[in-house]
Amino acid sequence: MKTKPSERSVKPPTRLTVILAIAVALALGSAAGIGAYTFGYAKGASYLGDNPASCANCHIMQDHLDAWVKSTHHAVATCNDCHTPAGFIPKYFTKAEHGFFHSLAFTTDRFYEPIQISERSRRVTENACRKCHEDVVHDIETLKPSDSQLSCIRCHAGVGHPK
Amino acid sequence: MNNLAFKERLLNFYRSRPIAVFVVLILIATAGIAVATILLVSIFERKQEARNPFFRVVELTAETEDPAVWGKNFPMQYDDYRRTVDQQRTRYGGSEAEPRTPSKADPRSVVAQSRIEEDPRLKTMWAGYAFAKDFREERGHAFMLDDQTYTERQQAAKQPGTCLHCHASIAVPYKKAGDGDLIKGFEKLNQLPFAEARKLVTHPVACIDCHDPVTMQLQISRPGFIEGMRALKAGEGVKDYDVNRDATRQEMRSFVCGQCHVEYYFKGPEKRLVYPWASGLKVEQILALYDAAQFKDWTHAETGAPVLKAQHPEFELWNQGIHARSGVACADCHMPYKRSGALKISDHHVRSPLLNINHACQTCHKWPESELKSRAEEIQGRAQNMRNLAMDALVEFIGDLKTARTGGAPEAQIATAQDFQRKAQFYLDFVEAENSSGFHAPQEALRILGESINFSRKGQLALKPATGAAK
Numbered sequence: 001m002k003t004k005p006s007e008r009s010v011k012p013p014t015r016l017t018v019i020l021a022i023a024v025a026l027a028l029g030s031a032a033g034i035g036a037y038t039f040g041y042a043k044g045a046s047y048l049g050d051n052p053a054s055c056a057n058c059h060i061m062q063d064h065l066d067a068w069v070k071s072t073h074h075a076v077a078t079c080n081d082c083h084t085p086a087g088f089i090p091k092y093f094t095k096a097e098h099g100f101f102h103s104l105a106f107t108t109d110r111f112y113e114p115i116q117i118s119e120r121s122r123r124v125t126e127n128a129c130r131k132c133h134e135d136v137v138h139d140i141e142t143l144k145p146s147d148s149q150l151s152c153i154r155c156h157a158g159v160g161h162p163k
Numbered sequence: 164m165n166n167l168a169f170k171e172r173l174l175n176f177y178r179s180r181p182i183a184v185f186v187v188l189i190l191i192a193t194a195g196i197a198v199a200t201i202l203l204v205s206i207f208e209r210k211q212e213a214r215n216p217f218f219r220v221v222e223l224t225a226e227t228e229d230p231a232v233w234g235k236n237f238p239m240q241y242d243d244y245r246r247t248v249d250q251q252r253t254r255y256g257g258s259e260a261e262p263r264t265p266s267k268a269d270p271r272s273v274v275a276q277s278r279i280e281e282d283p284r285l286k287t288m289w290a291g292y293a294f295a296k297d298f299r300e301e302r303g304h305a306f307m308l309d310d311q312t313y314t315e316r317q318q319a320a321k322q323p324g325t326c327l328h329c330h331a332s333i334a335v336p337y338k339k340a341g342d343g344d345l346i347k348g349f350e351k352l353n354q355l356p357f358a359e360a361r362k363l364v365t366h367p368v369a370c371i372d373c374h375d376p377v378t379m380q381l382q383i384s385r386p387g388f389i390e391g392m393r394a395l396k397a398g399e400g401v402k403d404y405d406v407n408r409d410a411t412r413q414e415m416r417s418f419v420c421g422q423c424h425v426e427y428y429f430k431g432p433e434k435r436l437v438y439p440w441a442s443g444l445k446v447e448q449i450l451a452l453y454d455a456a457q458f459k460d461w462t463h464a465e466t467g468a469p470v471l472k473a474q475h476p477e478f479e480l481w482n483q484g485i486h487a488r489s490g491v492a493c494a495d496c497h498m499p500y501k502r503s504g505a506l507k508i509s510d511h512h513v514r515s516p517l518l519n520i521n522h523a524c525q526t527c528h529k530w531p532e533s534e535l536k537s538r539a540e541e542i543q544g545r546a547q548n549m550r551n552l553a554m555d556a557l558v559e560f561i562g563d564l565k566t567a568r569t570g571g572a573p574e575a576q577i578a579t580a581q582d583f584q585r586k587a588q589f590y591l592d593f594v595e596a597e598n599s600s601g602f603h604a605p606q607e608a609l610r611i612l613g614e615s616i617n618f619s620r621k622g623q624l625a626l627k628p629a630t631g632a633a634k
Contacts, residue, residue, distance in 0.1 A: 020185035027192030034199040042206045059213055059505040107205050113502060114525050163527055 047099055052079045058106050060115065067161035082128040082160055083121065094124065125160075126152060212505040223376040228335040233370040239503050243511035244370075247303035250275065253517045255543040255600040258300040269313040275300040284554045285595075287561055288588055291464025293319035294472060301475075301598065304513055307331070308367040317357065323434040324360025325353040329423035331364035334371045334384035339363075349386040353434045373419040381415035383407050385422035391438025392418070398441050416492035421478035424493075426593070428458055444479040446593045446611050450586065459585075466564045468581035473592035480597050484604030496523045539602060546594065546601025549612040553591045556619035560584065567626045576625060583622030590615035 013021075039045070046054040056065040068074050073082075083098075084091040098121075105111040117125070129152040130137060141150055153159075177184050221235045234241025250260040250273075258275035265272050279285045279298050289295040297315035311330040316322065327333055328349070340363065341348025352360045375382045383389055383406045396404035410418055426449055430437045442448040450471075453459075459469035481487050486496070498509045499522040516523030517539055520532045528535055564580050594601060594608050594615075601608035 017181055017185070020182065020189070024185055024188045024192065027189050027196065031192045031195035031199065034196055034203065038199050038203040038206065041203065058209065059507075060502070062507075106209075107202070109504075113521060157529070 047095065050078050050080045055079045058102070060102075060106060064161045067163070071159060071161055073159050076132075077128075077160070081131075082125050085124050085127065086131060122153075123149075129153070129156075209505040216506060225338070225371075225376055226335060227376055228332060228366060228369060228371060230332075230366060230369040233374075233376075237370075239506070239508055240370075240511045244513075245305070246512040247514070248305040249512075249514070250302060251514075251518055253515050254540050255547055256300075256598065257515060257518075258302045271309060271313055274310075275302050282554070284558050287465070287558050288554070288592070289472070290561075292461045292470075292472060304368050306367070308364070312361060322357040323353060323429065324355035324357055325429055325434045325436045326357060327352060327360050327364055328385060328387055328436050330367075332366040332369035332372050333364060336363045337384075337386070345384070346386050350433070350435070353429075353436060368423075372422070381412070381419050383410075383415075383418060383422060387427060387436040387438050388418070388422040388425070391425070391440045394438070395440040395444065398443060413490060413492055416494040417478070417481070417487075420493040420497070424475055424477035424598070426474055426476040426479055428453070428460070430456075430458075440479075444482050445607075446476075446479075446590055449476075449479070450589055453589075463561075463581075463584065466561055466568060466581060466584060467577075468564070468584040470585050471589045471592075473589055473596045475596050475598055476593055477598055477603060480593075480599070480607060481603040483607035486603070491527075495526075499523045499526065542602050542605045543600035546605065546608045546612070549609055549616075550591070550594060550601075553587075553612045553615040553619070554595075556616045557584075557587050557591055560587065560619040560622045563623050563626050572626065572628075579625045580622045583618045583625060587615050587618035587622060590618065 043054065043057055046057065052065055052068060056062045068079070080091070080095075084094045126149060133152075137150075137152070217236055219236055221232055223233060223236065227233065230241065230244065234244075250258045252259055260273045261276055263269075263271060263274050277297070277299050279289075279295065285298065286295045289298075293316035296319040299310070299314075302310060307329075308331050311326055327336075333352075334345075337345050337348030337352065339348065340351045352363065370376075372384050373381055389406055392406045393404050406418060425438055427436055427438050429435065439449045439452045442452055453471060458471070460472045461470060462468070463470045477493075481493065494509060496516040497513050498511060499516075499519065500507050501510045501522050502508075510519070510522065517536060520535050524535045524539075525532070530538075560580075561584065564577070564584060567580070568577055590611050594611050597603065597608070
């Protein structure tokens with residue numbers, strides 16, 4: 001077997017490179033290990049699913065979860081049904097975006113309270129209403145001025161999590 | 164081919180700077196470790212916070228009066244509680260810090276602005292009463308004891324120990340004075356002169372005045388409120404109402420405040436504090452009770468009318484408003500829930516909701532802060548405007564009554580007018596002394612002020628020579 005010239009010309013490991021290689025391995029291993037443990041400890045995997053309890057893992061959404069339990073929609077819709085868009089990629093993109101910014105806000109303790117829905121998330125929720133109720137609201141929507149979207153939650157604010 | 168070249172370049176780089184490659188790798192991995200560790204610790208701390216709402220480091224009993232001791236177990240609530248020293252104005256309320264030179268009799272170096280200097284019409288309304296001597300804007304809870312101890316009203320008139328029912332942390336002193344019996348201690352302190360009773364108390368309102376020391380449940384410690392609620396409920400047909408036994412948790416979140424933020428009078432020579440609620444909480448029901456008891460606070464110096472002073476009837480007015488009707492408690496707006504790390508606590512920095520709009524209002528009302536503030540100020544501005552009209556009407560009426568009296572008008576005519584004055588100024592003071600500028604019940608406040616104007620004008624008509632009485 002003929003080895004490639006580049007591999008042949010690699011110098012044999014010195015004592016220093018061996019030590020450094022071990023250090024790299026240890027550091028990478030620790031990073032992976034602590035990262036994995038943190039992920040597990042923070043119930044990271046739960047965020048990939050649809051269980052509403054996961055949304056209250058970090059306590060901020062506890063009131064919303066409590067209210068959802070008593071809402072008209074709790075038997076038919078979970079958090080993700082109204083707060084993430086349809087389709088695998090849009091859904092997980094939204095989850096990732098929320099996950100990152102919610103974690104950042106909670107960890108640094110810098111956010112407005114009471115929490116407010118962002119413009120993009122509001123649109124997601126508005127569209128979610130129509131996922132199920134399109135047949136009912138179709139006729140209403142035809143009455144709207146063409147440049148605006150009628151808002152469902154302006155009047156039906158309490159359907160998901162009443163105050 | 165391209166791929167090979169890239170691999171070649173990497174290897175070349177490694178060959179020329181092998182140590183640098185290792186160091187960079189180690190640095191990246193270390194940064195990763197650091198970030199993961201920071202997150203891990205942060206998540207751990209939050210989880211611990213959520214698990215333990217408090218750490219019991221001291222034992223609290225029914226004798227623990229000092230809020231600083233409670234504060235060791237509840238540092239977050241205690242920190243907020245201590246912030247009631249803040250003096251901050253809102254548009255129609257709140258106090259301003261005014262410097263004063265401390266004297267031996269009054270060591271305060273800061274006081275609130277004088278209301279009677281701001282509006283001298285108040286001096287006319289209260290002529291002959293201690294309030295015409297000194298009346299300042301109320302400050303936060305932290306000052307309740309000092310401001311009562313050092314007000315010039317103490318010199319103007321002899322004040323009874325009854326005042327301390329609400330101007331001090333009284334739960335423990337009452338029990339001590341009554342040998343364990345709250346009501347007996349209450350009766351004992353009522354009859355002491357203020358200066359003597361003052362020696363028995365130490366703190367302004369404290370934890371134990373609203374909380375059970377073991378369970379932290381809300382509890383009522385003020386005999387006046389216990390008896391007042393019993394009378395009110397008896398009037399509604401509920402027998403033997405015990406507020407500490409029968410009130411719901413949400414009711415208690417208003418009742419603990421209603422222990423003191425109420426209308427009251429000192430009954431009889433024993434100066435028993437009574438909340439005049441036997442017929443109901445509305446102004447006319449309270450006045451009817453005073454009329455039946457032939458009670459007066461003082462005789463008006465300019466007109467001789469047997470008049471009344473209304474005292475901060477926040478609880479009564481709030482009860483007539485839409486927030487009370489919707490089940491919103493005092494604490495929902497004045498001590499709204501807030502988040503501290505992973506914990507949800509009540510904000511013990513009791514203050515005007517207008518200084519804390521996001522927590523106080525936006526929890527229910529989804530409008531921008533500026534919009535909510537302007538709504539509240541509009542309501543208060545209307546009440547303030549009406550209050551000024553009522554105040555002008557009263558002052559004119561008092562002037563007329565004074566002239567008629569010195570002019571030798573018939574006795575019956577004067578008596579009729581004096582009764583109108585009693586009504587007009589009690590109604591006006593009911594809103595004036597109330598600390599929300601009408602916000603607690605906007606329509607009721609305007610109704611009361613409207614009726615006050617009517618009483619003043621009717622009183623003026625009653626003084627007209629030709630017609631004896633304009634009923």
